[in-house]
Amino acid sequence: MKAIKVTAAIIIKNEKVFIAQRSKNDELSGKWEFPGGKIESNETAQECLERELFEEFGIRTKILDYLGESIFDYGNKLIHLLGYFTEHLSGDYILQVHQNCKWIDVNEFDDIDWAPADIELVKQLKKKLTDQ
Numbered sequence: 544m545k546a547i548k549v550t551a552a553i554i555i556k557n558e559k560v561f562i563a564q565r566s567k568n569d570e571l572s573g574k575w576e577f578p579g580g581k582i583e584s585n586e587t588a589q590e591c592l593e594r595e596l597f598e599e600f601g602i603r604t605k606i607l608d609y610l611g612e613s614i615f616d617y618g619n620k621l622i623h624l625l626g627y628f629t630e631h632l633s634g635d636y637i638l639q640v641h642q643n644c645k646w647i648d649v650n651e652f653d654d655i656d657w658a659p660a661d662i663e664l665v666k667q668l669k670k671k672l673t674d675q
């Protein structure tokens with residue numbers, strides 16, 4: 544099975560991380576994720592994230608450092624998730640495809656019902672945020 548490359552943005556403000564909940568008619572309905580999406584042919588991961596964040600929330604962003612990756616086999620598809628720290632430049636967060644969103648503290652990470660592929664990435668993020 545060929546892995547589908549998906550980008551995920553880690554946006555931090557006032558020490559809180561932005562997460563979004565997948566919509567009702569989605570196969571991962573109700574699960575929480577870092578916003579992003581599938582990388583299309585002829586675009587970089589960074590271009591993909593900027594495009595997805597504008598499409599999904601109407602925000603303009605700048606992609607910063609790479610955090611890490613998570614590869615997860617959902618059975619019907621293999622997801623290769625790539626996490627990037629991302630800076631919010633402008634625009635209000637307006638939900639276009641998600642059912643909800645929120646800002647969470649690192650102490651709340653373990654209470655979130657994450658999309659399964661995110662669990663490994665969350666682990667890496669938690670380590671990075673608490674080790675420094």
Ligand SMILES: Nc1nc2c([nH]c(=O)n2[C@H]2C[C@H](O)[C@@H](COP(=O)(O)OP(=O)(O)OP(=O)(O)O)O2)c(=O)[nH]1
Nearest residue numbers: 549550551576577578579580581622658659660661
């Ligand atoms: N964006 C995003 N997708 C994730 C995460 N974790 C995770 O398992 N996924 C999965 C769900 C989907 O199967 C896939 C990304 O699909 P998507 O629906 O968000 O991307 P897209 O906008 O490019 O999709 P589409 O319109 O072509 O359906 O990756 C995550 O943290 N962020």
